[in-house]
Amino acid sequence: MSARPREPVAPYFIGWAVLLLLLGLSVLSAYEPIGPYLHPIANFGIALTQAAIMYILFMRLRGRPTLKWIFAGAGFLWLIFLFGLGAVDYLTRKGFPLR
Amino acid sequence: MSTAAADLLQTYLGEEHTISSWLLTHDHKRIALMFFGSVTLFFFVGGSAATLIRLHLVNPAGTLLQPEMYNRLFTMHGIVMVWFFLIPSIPATLGNFLIPMMIGARDLAFPRLNLFSWYLFNVSGLVALYFLFVGGVDTGWTFYTPYSTLFANGHVIAAAVAVFINGFSTIATALNFVVTTHKLRAPGMTWFRLPLFVWAIYVTSIIMLLATPVLAMTLALVAIERLMGIGIFDPSLGGDPLLFQHMFWFYSHPAVYIMVLPAMGVVSEVITCFARRPVFGYKGMCFALVSIAVIGFFVWGHHMFTAGISLLSAVVFSMLTFIVAVPSAIKVFNWTVTLHNARIHFDAPMLYALGFVGLFTIGGLTGLVLGTLASDIHLQDTYFVVAHFHFIMVGGTVSAYFAGLHYWWSKITGKHYPETWGRFAAILMFVGFIVTFAPQFILGYLGMPRRYYTYPADLQTWNVLSSAGASILAVGYLLPLCYLGWSLFYGRKAGPNPWRATGLEWQTSSPPIGHNFLRTPQVTEPPYQYDPRDGSYISQDGIRHA
Amino acid sequence: MPSARTLRPGMQYADLEQQSETAQLGMWLFLATEVLFFGSLIFAYTVYRSAYGHQFQLAGHDSFILLGSVNQAILVTSSLTMVLALRAARAGEQRALVWLLCATAALGLAFLGVKGYEYARDAASHALPAIDFVFKPGYRAPAEMFWTFYLISTGLHALHLSIGIVLVLIFAVRAARGAFSPAYDGPLEVVGLYWSFVDTVWFFLFACIYPLGRVMT
Numbered sequence: 001m002s003a004r005p006r007e008p009v010a011p012y013f014i015g016w017a018v019l020l021l022l023l024g025l026s027v028l029s030a031y032e033p034i035g036p037y038l039h040p041i042a043n044f045g046i047a048l049t050q051a052a053i054m055y056i057l058f059m060r061l062r063g064r065p066t067l068k069w070i071f072a073g074a075g076f077l078w079l080i081f082l083f084g085l086g087a088v089d090y091l092t093r094k095g096f097p098l099r
Numbered sequence: 100m101s102t103a104a105a106d107l108l109q110t111y112l113g114e115e116h117t118i119s120s121w122l123l124t125h126d127h128k129r130i131a132l133m134f135f136g137s138v139t140l141f142f143f144v145g146g147s148a149a150t151l152i153r154l155h156l157v158n159p160a161g162t163l164l165q166p167e168m169y170n171r172l173f174t175m176h177g178i179v180m181v182w183f184f185l186i187p188s189i190p191a192t193l194g195n196f197l198i199p200m201m202i203g204a205r206d207l208a209f210p211r212l213n214l215f216s217w218y219l220f221n222v223s224g225l226v227a228l229y230f231l232f233v234g235g236v237d238t239g240w241t242f243y244t245p246y247s248t249l250f251a252n253g254h255v256i257a258a259a260v261a262v263f264i265n266g267f268s269t270i271a272t273a274l275n276f277v278v279t280t281h282k283l284r285a286p287g288m289t290w291f292r293l294p295l296f297v298w299a300i301y302v303t304s305i306i307m308l309l310a311t312p313v314l315a316m317t318l319a320l321v322a323i324e325r326l327m328g329i330g331i332f333d334p335s336l337g338g339d340p341l342l343f344q345h346m347f348w349f350y351s352h353p354a355v356y357i358m359v360l361p362a363m364g365v366v367s368e369v370i371t372c373f374a375r376r377p378v379f380g381y382k383g384m385c386f387a388l389v390s391i392a393v394i395g396f397f398v399w400g401h402h403m404f405t406a407g408i409s410l411l412s413a414v415v416f417s418m419l420t421f422i423v424a425v426p427s428a429i430k431v432f433n434w435t436v437t438l439h440n441a442r443i444h445f446d447a448p449m450l451y452a453l454g455f456v457g458l459f460t461i462g463g464l465t466g467l468v469l470g471t472l473a474s475d476i477h478l479q480d481t482y483f484v485v486a487h488f489h490f491i492m493v494g495g496t497v498s499a500y501f502a503g504l505h506y507w508w509s510k511i512t513g514k515h516y517p518e519t520w521g522r523f524a525a526i527l528m529f530v531g532f533i534v535t536f537a538p539q540f541i542l543g544y545l546g547m548p549r550r551y552y553t554y555p556a557d558l559q560t561w562n563v564l565s566s567a568g569a570s571i572l573a574v575g576y577l578l579p580l581c582y583l584g585w586s587l588f589y590g591r592k593a594g595p596n597p598w599r600a601t602g603l604e605w606q607t608s609s610p611p612i613g614h615n616f617l618r619t620p621q622v623t624e625p626p627y628q629y630d631p632r633d634g635s636y637i638s639q640d641g642i643r644h645a
Numbered sequence: 646m647p648s649a650r651t652l653r654p655g656m657q658y659a660d661l662e663q664q665s666e667t668a669q670l671g672m673w674l675f676l677a678t679e680v681l682f683f684g685s686l687i688f689a690y691t692v693y694r695s696a697y698g699h700q701f702q703l704a705g706h707d708s709f710i711l712l713g714s715v716n717q718a719i720l721v722t723s724s725l726t727m728v729l730a731l732r733a734a735r736a737g738e739q740r741a742l743v744w745l746l747c748a749t750a751a752l753g754l755a756f757l758g759v760k761g762y763e764y765a766r767d768a769a770s771h772a773l774p775a776i777d778f779v780f781k782p783g784y785r786a787p788a789e790m791f792w793t794f795y796l797i798s799t800g801l802h803a804l805h806l807s808i809g810i811v812l813v814l815i816f817a818v819r820a821a822r823g824a825f826s827p828a829y830d831g832p833l834e835v836v837g838l839y840w841s842f843v844d845t846v847w848f849f850l851f852a853c854i855y856p857l858g859r860v861m862t
Binding site: 006007009012013015016019020023026027029030031032033036039040043044046047050051054055058059067068071072074075076078079082083086090096097 | 669670673674676677678679680681684685688691692694695696697698702710714717718721722724725727728729732735736837838841842844845848849851852855856857859860
Binding site for chain 3: 315323
């Protein structure tokens, strides 16, 4: 069994650095008065970005879209269904929360 | 030794005889049989609860059982039947046995995971039997909060744990089926050459994988709330009881499709074989399966119409419920067209399958009645709902399960069951079923609530009729137990393909050898290449049979 | 030098590569179920955070953002070491593989250590629902609910991480005995996927727990 040619390490270190940068961004944004709606959007947006970097770079979900992409995305798509249809009730129901 | 014994030695049944060769097996066929044993046990546990319930309901005053005991029995019946019988029945027994064979593989992708799934199932079963025997639960199988979290006196946490572990078993099996179907198909077995049973199990497995984790979390939250009293679902502490229902039904509505789609797969296999016709609209059938699975995730709110969700969301869920009925109707239509003008062979599997088509149709149509907001207000939580889901689950799924057992019995055991008894049992089950559950539509319409241990005296006639039907149904279930068991010892020896069917599983010996096939099949034909004119067929490996 | 041991795939597989690809596919599918498992918890959290925004901000203010951030940095670094370990396996560098796996496990243990310290601090500030919970000024019941979600989500995450640490350690031992080579690194890839996923979950839990309430209006 001969060893394969060495892969570059740089992308992984860059990815690591970007993830830490995004962490810093998340912490900093917590102390900025950007309003009660922008805060969760910023924080979850950062989390999503970090997840994307993790999936694409570290978990090697790149190249042509394959079955792995479908399996990787299915969970998130189904969460959209849960959140979305659940939101229809929670956004329009008057009885909750009880003040 | 005799030829018969020598033959048996070559098969998966005879290869090794020790207990550990069964308990530590990697063979999907043996695991299927072990699941069959577990599932059958729980069928009779759940059935005994139903028997007691129907005996109690003969009398409007309800004197046979104490009210508390009645509540525990219908809860036990629901939990056991849903999670320990209906969900695993076809996938874990027939699916485990047949999927590798139908795609031309030697085993599933992860045989040890398969065995682990069986052990998980039995651990969950032991926990279930434990809490049943120490006094049970009285919340109903739906565990609605805040009753289950704050006020119920039974063993809710144990029940939640049992179902939680059961969910892991389901996920393990489903993962195996999906990956196997993607990666282990024999050469030439393209997606659109797969038998519809494989499509059905595949799609069911997708639902299992995406829905079950949500149930796991929901039950975990119930157990935590019950242990710690935090207020996750407690209105007085800011919680929302409907949040539980949203999360619970997000799983439990797709769960009913988990219970019915494999049955539809069996029915497709049986109908084509016994009508000697390719199924009408194969791709439409595949499309319908996928549509049901996906859209089935969008309709959960129809269980909550009267619970307090907003009117807008009720309307949205009602509309989506109507849409999800369409692909089911496509399937019924396609089966009907397949049967039209066909030379039908009314053997036992076909009788059960025909029973499925009729009873599922009635069950499905009554689902639309319930999906209509205006009528649901009157019918929710009445016997109309009970009848609706029993028509689908029992009239549908259980009939199809028996169809599949009879159809593949010779493949699994190498023996024939006595055909006359099979036909008799099928008809008896059908009649018993109708007498049991049709009156319940009427009872629901007349306003009898479900889960009540008493009812107004003027509804007694229908209740007695229903209970009488249940006794016939019970015989219909016990008969196959007897003659199928009998056939193991005294049944006529079966050849590889007694039904002259086209699938790959029929092109190898009955019972199969350990590795299923002597040589990997090369697939050149789509499924169901039956010639309706003379009954000849081309099996999927390309060989023409007269 | 890679091990000279030749391994045969399972009898249902054509070759080791098909078996390895299949195993990875299986792990991706399992991770989809985990997304829904944690995701449904976050759904419940979202419902209550939307309903009780101010209470959640109040409660979140008392979470230890420094410890949470340190932990995220630890986990991210462990994902780096994990992915470098996989690279070493593919390149046949046995020693690097073993050391990087050990580093990954060590970082995982460090995370658990910090988490344990954080739980101790939470207990000291009486933020353990139902066990030892003091309603700080302005707290009502939903604030306790925030802390419930905190405990459940971080507890489940820690459980998943612990399983990952055990797996990584087992594989480190096996790697030290020469079990893996460029031709056979399937199990490592699978554990790597799981490890990175557990890290990913933490990104979302962090967003739910720590940035709240730092800017009080």
